Amino acid sequence: MTDGKPLGAAGNPAEVPGARAGTMRVSWLVRHLPGRIRRGRPLRLLARALAAGALALAVLHLVAGQPAAPALATGVALWFLLTARSDLAPPPERQAPER
Numbered sequence: 001m002t003d004g005k006p007l008g009a010a011g012n013p014a015e016v017p018g019a020r021a022g023t024m025r026v027s028w029l030v031r032h033l034p035g036r037i038r039r040g041r042p043l044r045l046l047a048r049a050l051a052a053g054a055l056a057l058a059v060l061h062l063v064a065g066q067p068a069a070p071a072l073a074t075g076v077a078l079w080f081l082l083t084a085r086s087d088l089a090p091p092p093e094r095q096a097p098e099r
Contacts, residue, residue: 032091039089048087052080 037045059072 045087
C-alpha cells in the first residue's frame, strides 16, 4: 500500500503519483531537439559528430582486442555528449523575448 492506496500485482504506475514524470521529460527533450539543432549551430554539431565517429572507429581499429578499446570509445562518445550541448540553441522558454 502507498498512501492508503493498494497497488496492483504489477504496481500499476497510473496509481503511483509522479510515476510518469520521467517519461514526460524525455518526450519534451525529444520533441524540441530538432528545433534546437536547427536554430543552433548545425554545421558545427555535424562536424563534431563526424569527428567523434571517426575517432571512435580509429580507436577501435588501432587498439582492437585490448582492454582499453571500450574505455577509449566510451570516452570519445562522452566527450561528444558533453560538448555538443554548446552547439544547440537554448530551450524555447529560456530564449530572450523579442522587442
